[in-house]
């Protein structure tokens with residue numbers, strides 16, 4: 001799908017991967033980028049950057065785990081633009097300390113609600129909308145953490161594995177109604193989530209890893225998302241963005 005003149009929704013757009021991708025969609029000539037997040041201040045920063053391009057911007061302060069918030073968002077997008085072609089379900093959190101199995105139970109619930117359930121609910125609203133209008137593209141942010149067992153944040157790994165299987169399961173929608181659903185699996189990326197993983201500072205596990213790899217930039221993930229939107233042949237797949245080796 002060509003991005004020019006399309007309307008895109010990006011969740012988790014106040015920071016990191018979501019912000020970078022929202023700006024890149026504007027750079028590609030999107031008619032409008034709808035940015036959604038809990039963080040109003042971060043959203044305002046992203047909105048300023050989009051406005052300095054030529055795309056329209058609609059900022060929605062919402063909680064992706066709230067079904068009424070999501071339903072209202074899809075309604076408002078339709079009322080404002082009469083169009084929604086691209087949805088990037090990207091908002092996410094990690095469990096942070098203490099490591100699993102000592103993770104607080106309410107935190108486990110939040111991880112699964114934000115990282116998996118909200119992706120399924122938002123995708124479902126997008127699919128029902130796009131089905132009536134001849135198609136669209138949905139990208140869901142998973143993680144390489146959803147491909148490899150990871151005890152320290154087993155709930156996160158399980159949620160991201162769920163995002164991968166949900167996106168793969170939606171592959172047949174491409175044939176049925178022209179909606180391509182894919183997952184993107186970033187490896188370790190330099191965003192504020194790394195500090196959240198460590199409870200406010202870079203986690204201990206990152207030190208030894210950085211001897212062998214370079215961190216990805218949020219724009220590296222944004223670039224893959226753009227490729228998944230533009231390539232009409234890819235549906236029901238997950239796409240890994242791996243870390244380059246150190247010193248390359």
Ligand SMILES: NC(=O)c1ccc[n+]([C@@H]2O[C@H](COP(=O)([O-])OP(=O)(O)OC[C@H]3O[C@@H](n4cnc5c(N)ncnc54)[C@H](O)[C@@H]3O)[C@@H](O)[C@H]2O)c1
Nearest residue numbers: 012014015016017037038063064091092143188189191193
């Ligand atoms: N950074 C990495 O190393 C990495 C690796 C693999 C996958 N990911 C995934 O990439 C996605 C983006 O993360 P990031 O690295 O840009 O982190 P980030 O913390 O910079 O951005 C995440 C955004 O999601 C928003 N958010 C969280 N809960 C929300 C909710 N309930 N409702 C609305 N917005 C909410 C936050 O406010 C934040 O702006 C996440 O799904 C994350 O799991 C990140």
